[in-house]
Amino acid sequence: MKSILAIGECMMELIEKSDSLLNRSFAGDTYNALVYAKRYNPQTDCRYFTAVGGDATSKTMLSAWKKHNLNTDCALVSTSVTIGIYAISTDDTGERSFSYWRSQSAATQMMRLMPLPELINKIGQVDIAFFSGISLGILSDEDKGLLLELTKRLQENGTKIAFDPNYRPAMWNGPEHAIHWLELAYQHCDIALPGIEEHELLLGHTSPIKIMQYCQSLGAKEIIVKCGNDGTFVYECGELIAHQAFVAAPVQIDSTAAGDSFAGTYLAARNIGCDIETALIDACSVAREVVQHKGAILDIDVYEAINTYAKRNQLLI
Template structure:
């Protein structure tokens, strides 16, 4: 059997405030799940692609909840390990009417941070056409970083395509210099990179999407797509380049997860052999749907919902 996209990383239980204001003043929360890589895996599964997610979770109620949710979404979790020694991470997220929510993470020494090369199942990974990696995973611990490097090298050697979303989280690194060096080193092993414009400025030192794209093309990447927020995205393949305008969003509910939705659109589009402009357009569409929903994954559409939205 040939599967479509495999990814790996940390999933956490997310507790979302039911009213606005400082988290310390909130008494009631609703439960959901969070994780950049699981968002992508779920988004792809909802479009009908065969996606898989690899990780370690604590053998606890949060881990069980995440497993159950991913099964319901149709994501393959046959290579997820439940362990007793470490717990599943969790987070609290504020409710906001405008702008980015405040998030408090409780992920140090989480089960996922204990992942290592021994978690790499070569037969399983080789059954997928494409590997998606984010910069969050490589920041969790040295052993997860080694796993990521091993996975990318092996998939590349087997001729599989690889996408990389920098997903910068400075709080997970010792300093910005270390973060930039590590992210750019991993990016060189990918075929596709999907930085936001602000991330690109930090990682390359350039201010324009065009210069950011050229920086990564010169390092050997095949496709660079720079997200420019509500304006849309700029793409460059070395052969063709251009700007694809974004979708108008009536009301921004929650910006978290928009980049993951964008990745779902671009990756699925390219795997389906769409022209790069149409893949980026799909990314813009799913990203815009994501910001109009509260949960990180709630706005990710089914194929029918996406087709209807894009045809309007």
Template sequence: MSEFLTIGEPIALFASEDMDKSLKDAVHFHKFLAGAEVNVAVGVSRLGHSAQYITRLGEDPFGDFIKDQLAENQIGTDYISSTPDYWTAFQLKDRVSHGDPSIFYFRRNSAAAHFEKRMLDKIDFSGVKFAHLSGIFPAISDQALDAFKYLIQLLHEHNIRTTFDPNLRPQLWSSQEKMAGTLNELAKEAEIILPGDNEGKILVGSDDPKAIADFYLGQSDRTQTVVVKTGAKGAYVQTKAGDSYTVPGFKVDQVVDTVGAGDGFALGLVTALMEGQSLRDAVIRANAVGAFAVQAPGDNDGYPTPEKLAAFLAANPR
């Protein structure tokens, strides 16, 4: 029994240590656990909450590495299956002094893309307070999309609160139109939606935070809150009850890697809400965890412990 649940494709990440060298020229790499949903699970666990992760792995060294990393981060693996027929995904990421890094995926036809929907019938939903869903898992295959929709059905049946991060990965979709249409349909099923303002251009035709929030609040009775991530500026919040406000972000001394910041935002929000904090305070925590994330080279190694988070918020009051 866990408080938090998510489904996704975990990846063995090889992050370059050679600054501003292309992946072709880089020769020094460090291996990390990565994947948007598993990043959130890592951060949730690090902040003291129990978490279960749902996926399928290959019976290979990368799969074994991921299992070890999940155990090290105290993430439940009750709903992880393994197969000798397909391989575990991995990726390469370069290191840059400015902007976002380049990423090259090796994930087509992976074990997670062949996730077996029947595994979802084994889930114990008792005690689950939140489920975090991402637009990446349903993008990796039609089989994964089918399983994703079934999980949503089960979550509704058990009255589990849900967050949804579109997490656009155009390279995983056959077209931008299919990506936007599918993700907007899936978003209708979530209580809280967490798009980025840059994603809004593709999903709703605007990068204006209010326009993005109006779209998602207007397309579904189930959606109650939209929190639009606006990068270093922070986040714009709008609720179906009529509240709307901006929560400013935190300044950091140095940005090392922006990958994982959005996942940090999600876990900050979810953990605060699980602890009974107000929505505004939850967004403050979300911004804070995002600030931690951009100061570390791995996708999730920068996420804070409760002590580090409390010290940061005390030193940077809002």
């Protein structure tokens, strides 16, 4: 059975429904990606390495993961803290704002809850391990180093490491701090999924070629450069393999999980042997649908209608 491990944080999401009502769900960048990886190929063993609390809310979140058929065996439990929370507010113009309560969440402790050798044994053999700049950003610098050591050890054991910088300025002590750790992450990855906006902001890179050359110089082999209206470019060993032009969704309601759904779909497709062009087409198709709906995770009936891999192979989701 093929397997994917996602590393990061899933939080409780609160969305205003009215002045006195909040809707609760669970979301996070690598978690969202893992859900879409599982949706794309239900036969893939999708595991999530994170930390949760031992409280009722954490248990409710674990139950939600299981409803998506995710493997929770790698979710460590903290006895002292619980999960992070974020709230989304929308003003009269539709502009959204976010408030976070995550600085002391269980996931920020995930590298300290189990010695590294034991953690590696717990994770076991896995085909792809995926983490992001947010996975790093929530950790202390010491724990960032431990996470990168984990990816290095997994890579030495045959795992392909995938990394999406997913740069969030508020998570870093300035651009130099972010660049330092993102460069180390690129050095530990086989598959990189950078975006042109974050690279231009941090490093002044304004073309997919520049980004590819930079990532390749640090060690990445398969590089997927997301360039907004210019589409997405995929390079392998320095050669352009595929380009998917940007096709706007008929309507854009919520772009929150567009990049997450793209990453999860692309990695799931590549993991089961799809070629780069097929993986890119399918990932763009899912992301285009996701932005047309509220929330990070599409309803299953909506997803089934667009899962081209399932249609090609007559799979049941």
